[in-house]
Amino acid sequence: MSPHHPSRHTPHSSSGSQPVRKQTDSPSKHAGRAPHRPRKTRQGWQRVSGWYDSLVGNTGSIFHRNVAIPIVSELLSVTNGERVLDLGCGQGALFSALKSKPVEYVGVDASSALITAARNRHPSGTFIRADVGRLPRSGIVDHSFDAVVFLFSIQDMPDLAKAIATAAQASKPDAKLVVFMTHPAFRIPRQSGWEFDQGRKLYYRRIDSYMSELSIPLRPHFRTKQPLTRSFHRPVGIYISELVRHGFHIDRFKEIPYHAPKNEKNSAMKRAEAEIPHFLALRARYRPIGDRS
Ligand SMILES: C[S@@+](CC[C@H](N)C(=O)[O-])C[C@H]1O[C@@H](n2cnc3c(N)ncnc32)[C@H](O)[C@@H]1O
Numbered sequence: 001m002s003p004h005h006p007s008r009h010t011p012h013s014s015s016g017s018q019p020v021r022k023q024t025d026s027p028s029k030h031a032g033r034a035p036h037r038p039r040k041t042r043q044g045w046q047r048v049s050g051w052y053d054s055l056v057g058n059t060g061s062i063f064h065r066n067v068a069i070p071i072v073s074e075l076l077s078v079t080n081g082e083r084v085l086d087l088g089c090g091q092g093a094l095f096s097a098l099k100s101k102p103v104e105y106v107g108v109d110a111s112s113a114l115i116t117a118a119r120n121r122h123p124s125g126t127f128i129r130a131d132v133g134r135l136p137r138s139g140i141v142d143h144s145f146d147a148v149v150f151l152f153s154i155q156d157m158p159d160l161a162k163a164i165a166t167a168a169q170a171s172k173p174d175a176k177l178v179v180f181m182t183h184p185a186f187r188i189p190r191q192s193g194w195e196f197d198q199g200r201k202l203y204y205r206r207i208d209s210y211m212s213e214l215s216i217p218l219r220p221h222f223r224t225k226q227p228l229t230r231s232f233h234r235p236v237g238i239y240i241s242e243l244v245r246h247g248f249h250i251d252r253f254k255e256i257p258y259h260a261p262k263n264e265k266n267s268a269m270k271r272a273e274a275e276i277p278h279f280l281a282l283r284a285r286y287r288p289i290g291d292r293s
Contacts, residue, residue: 088153
């Protein structure tokens with residue numbers, strides 16, 4: 001998830017016979033081919049950690065509570081004694097959802113401020129400060145986890161191959177990998193937005209760029225002038241190719257709309273929100289290369 005927690009774009013209709021540009025993730029003059037800037041990204045998350053911690057709180061933001069946590073929990077379907085590794089755990093929203101279950105949870109995040117917040121909020125959890133590309137041998141034993149999760153974090157990680165290689169290295173054979181993210185085909189920060197077609201009275205998604213991998217600077221909220229973190233856009237096929245390359249077999253794939261609130265009066269917007277997915281979730285099983293029975 002970007003620090004712009006995936007928000008609902010409120011439409012404003014306008015007149016004219018041509019499709020009219022609506023509230024948008026405005027096209028960026030900053031977005032460019034994805035350079036790898038892990039250090040800067042970590043610093044970014046350090047700087048927005050206070051804001052992010054208060055947004056997510058103890059039990060998660062509205063997007064965690066209403067959509068992400070229920071779906072991740074369903075895909076994980078943990079059983080007694082399972083070990084769960086949460087990569088890019090932030091201040092531990094997933095831990096809150098799992099703490100009543102008989103599982104052993106380990107959260108990893110590159111931001112020391114968010115790891116401190118996680119430890120303060122959830123003293124019974126295990127939280128390790130590390131880059132996903134360089135997990136400490138002391139805390140994480142190879143092939144010892146039954147499940148690995150990226151909850152709103154994989155799009156914030158500059159090196160996808162390393163992140164997935166780490167997930168593979170941590171996974172036991174047949175372990176579950178669960179990824180929950182903002183849908184890369186329809187919600188590309190600064191490169192997509194709602195528009196309204198006056199003739200057909202329809203909202204539709206405008207996509208300016210999809211195939212190019214992008215490193216997109218983000219501001220945590222509209223009061224902040226400077227971009228502080230980055231989101232890394234990749235087409236869906238890149239995620240799938242990397243998973244397959246590292247021995248993961250996808251067995252669940254969900255595209256999830258963000259349903260407009262019940263009091264939404266605009267029927268065109270209601271339809272658009274229901275038809276165009278906001279999130280993508282998938283589950284894969286780890287079958288080590290050479291063990292493809
Ligand atoms: C949008 S937050 C999501 C946090 C949490 N999973 C949640 O749902 O609230 C993205 C997180 O990814 C972490 N992150 C980004 N790059 C990372 C990396 N290379 N290694 C470890 N964590 C990273 C950031 O520090 C941040 O906490």
